[in-house]
Amino acid sequence: xxxxxxxxxxxxxxxxxxxxxxxxxxxxxxxxxxxxxxxxxxxxxxxxxxxxxxxxxxxxxxxxxxxxxxxxxxxxxxxxxxxxxxxxxxxxxxxxxxxxxxxxxxxxxxxxxxxxxxxxxxxxxxxxxxxxxxxxxxxxxxxxxxxxxxxxxxxxxxxxxxxxxxxxxxxxxxxxxxxxxxxxxxxxxxxxxxxxxxxxxxxxxxxxxxxxxxxxxxxxxxxxxxxxxxxxxxxxxxxxxxxxxxxxxxxxxxxxxxxxxxxxxxxxxxxxxxxxxxxxxxxxxxx
Ligand SMILES: NC(=O)c1ccc[n+]([C@@H]2O[C@H](COP(=O)([O-])OP(=O)(O)OC[C@H]3O[C@@H](n4cnc5c(N)ncnc54)[C@H](OP(=O)(O)O)[C@@H]3O)[C@@H](O)[C@H]2O)c1
Numbered sequence: 001x002x003x004x005x006x007x008x009x010x011x012x013x014x015x016x017x018x019x020x021x022x023x024x025x026x027x028x029x030x031x032x033x034x035x036x037x038x039x040x041x042x043x044x045x046x047x048x049x050x051x052x053x054x055x056x057x058x059x060x061x062x063x064x065x066x067x068x069x070x071x072x073x074x075x076x077x078x079x080x081x082x083x084x085x086x087x088x089x090x091x092x093x094x095x096x097x098x099x100x101x102x103x104x105x106x107x108x109x110x111x112x113x114x115x116x117x118x119x120x121x122x123x124x125x126x127x128x129x130x131x132x133x134x135x136x137x138x139x140x141x142x143x144x145x146x147x148x149x150x151x152x153x154x155x156x157x158x159x160x161x162x163x164x165x166x167x168x169x170x171x172x173x174x175x176x177x178x179x180x181x182x183x184x185x186x187x188x189x190x191x192x193x194x195x196x197x198x199x200x201x202x203x204x205x206x207x208x209x210x211x212x213x214x215x216x217x218x219x220x221x222x223x224x225x226x227x228x229x230x231x232x233x234x235x236x237x238x239x240x241x242x243x244x245x246x247x248x249x250x251x252x253x254x255x256x257x258x259x260x261x262x263x264x265x266x267x268x269x270x271x272x273x274x275x276x277x278x279x280x281x282x283x284x285x286x287x
Pocket of ligand 1: 012013014015016017018019037038039042064065066067092093094095096115119142143144145186187188189190191192193194195198
């Protein structure tokens with residue numbers, strides 16, 4: 001039975017990482033969460049985490065692959081029919097396609113955009129009529145610091161996140177008069193499956209015949225050492241705070257690494273900035 005004051009949240013990519021942890025934070029804080037995931041066989045991790053917080057009853061797990069564009073409106077309409085409203089939509093599902101842009105195929109780039117851009121666009125558009133009727137609602141887009149600063153070797157990912165940032169900035173202004181809050185969350189590197197289980201690398205970049213292969217190897221060694229340090233619960237807790245803020249800011253940067261990169265990009269002359277980035281990620285010299 002739905003309590004009158006219970007807020008309804010919908011989240012994509014709830015089987016892992018930020019999506020799983022945000023579902024737990026929201027449920028523990030009293031939200032009714034419709035936690036969607038593309039593969040229900042992976043729900044046991046979420047189920048275990050919810051049990052530990054005594055929050056299982058607050059979560060309704062449903063299947064949703066955000067690249068299945070034709071299915072999305074039906075899934076969202078059914079949620080609205082079942083719960084009557086959507087107070088919070090967290091567009092979180094995503095992955096990173098690695099590879100030098102010279103090597104990444106158009107097909108791979110399109111695949112990156114299908115999930116990280118078009119998937120979120122279609123889910124959001126499906127939720128907007130309910131929020132328009134309500135004259136309220138929060139839409140949180142999990143983008144990345146890579147959506148503010150073009151990142152080498154994950155340029156396809158950066159491009160998809162830049163696209164989502166531009167779309168969301170425009171949407172925010174359009175929805176202001178309707179009381180709907182569109183917010184960008186821009187994390188740096190956090191420990192989730194995006195770096196291993198879900199990482200995708202363009203096969204051409206991995207081919208020793210690629211002229212970029214040695215630089216790709218050095219980048220990979222650097223990236224594997226650098227990432228997976230911060231606790232992803234920070235981002236889940238941030239999303240809960242945003243959900244609880246009636247008029248949130250447009251952007252929330254998360255993580256010291258993200259702040260440092262943004263400050264360097266903002267403050268340094270571009271030529272200095274790009275030299276530092278190339279050197280840091282070990283792609284500044286050819287072999
Ligand atoms: N971790 C970081 O350092 C970091 C930094 C900046 C931004 N982000 C962003 O944070 C978001 C969440 O990623 P994460 O770090 O939590 O990684 P993650 O642990 O790999 O989680 C990604 C989630 O997205 C789901 N997913 C992928 N493609 C999907 C699709 N087509 N339809 C539905 N679900 C799909 C995955 O499902 P499966 O479990 O089935 O694979 C998984 O639940 C992404 O948008 C990512 O770009 C992450």
